Amino acid sequence: MLDYDKEADAYDASRGGEARAAAAAEAVLGLVPDGPGHLLDVACGTGIVTRRLAADRPALRVTGADLTPAMVRMAGARLPGAVVRADSRRLPFRTDTFHAVTSIWLLHLLDDAEDVRAIVAECARVLRPGGVYVTTVDKAAAHDVGSDVDAVLATRPRRPAQDAAPTVTAHALRHGLRPAGGTAFPGIGQGRSPRTTITDLRRGWFTRLPPGEPRTEDFAARLARLPDQDRPRPDPVFALRAYRKPTPG
Template sequence: MLDYDREADAYDSSRGGEPRAEAAAAAVLGLVPDRPGRLLDVACGTGIVTRRLAAARPGLRVTGADLSPAMARRAAARLPGAVLRADCRRLPCADAVLDAVTSIWLLHLLTDPADVRAVVAECARVLRPGGVYVTTVDKAAAHDVGSDIDAVLAPRPRRPARDAADAVTAHAAGQGLVPVGQASFRGLGQGRSPRDTVADLRRGWFTMLPPGDPRTEELAARLARLPDQDRRRPDPVFRLRAYRKPAPGA
């Protein structure tokens, strides 16, 4: 996993910046009921999406939470007084106090299925009856856009997708949450170019291919032979799922 304290300063610029954040926030808010309440953005990172959630819904009291000190500091600069450091597996919230919880680009980072279950369980615990949990799913698959880069990378080893939509839905059901919607948004500015993909390979962004591994260099060589080395291929399309905590007797 990346060192998010070290990545914090360059995180936004390397991942689509404000255009991607705007698209993400709009899609999330399409799944959150438009009424006053409290929303917690779990693993909020730099707060680039969290800030937009707060600005778009003045009736929502939006708080961000992140475990990384550097990420939390950047988020706090965007949302003064509304960011806390917290482990998403043990949220510092009482039961049933929030109207919405979001986790954007979080579950795919968790390698242990028990951690995914713990996060979903915590998000369910802190929701009021009628509250909604919104999360990204199938993060890795979003980047497979049918390009020539994808064709080169197809043989690479992959770890199981802990954020697979069916698995997340099963975890949610285990906590009494029911599916209530889904959406998608484009990761604007995140399309891969061959040259950038080679750099990502060599810095270890493809988690099953460590830098210096012969397989890494073989793929890098094949990518280097593709045409249009600096042309970005299509942007990824990210998927969201929403789950509601039923009211008693519903």
């Protein structure tokens, strides 16, 4: 996994910036019921999406939580007094606190199925009856857009997708949540070019291809032979799923 303390300063610029954040926030809020309430953004990162959730839905009181100190500092600057440092597997909030809980671009980072189960369980626990949990699913698959870059990378080793939609749904059902719809949004500015993909390979972005390994350099060499080295291929389209906590009776 990448070191997100080191990634923090360049994180937004390397991942679509405000345009991607705006698309994400609009899609998330489309799954969150209107009206006043309290929303928790789990693993809020730099707070670039969290701030938009707060700005675009003024009736919602928004809290961000993240484990990485550098990310918490950046998010705290965007939402003063509304960001806490917390492990998403052990959230420091009371049961039935929030009207909505979100985890955007989190579950795909995890190798351990038990960690994913624990996070979904915690999000369900702190969610009030009638509230919704919204999360991204199938993130790695979204980056395979059928381009020539994807064709080169097709044979790379992959880790199991812990954020696969059926897996996340199974965890949600196990913890009392019920499917409540879904949507998708474009990962604006995240289309891969051959040159940026080579850079990502060599800095450990692809977790099963460590920097410096012969296999990594073989993929890099094949990418270097593609045309239009600096032309981004199509942007990914990210999937969101919503789950509702039933009200008693």
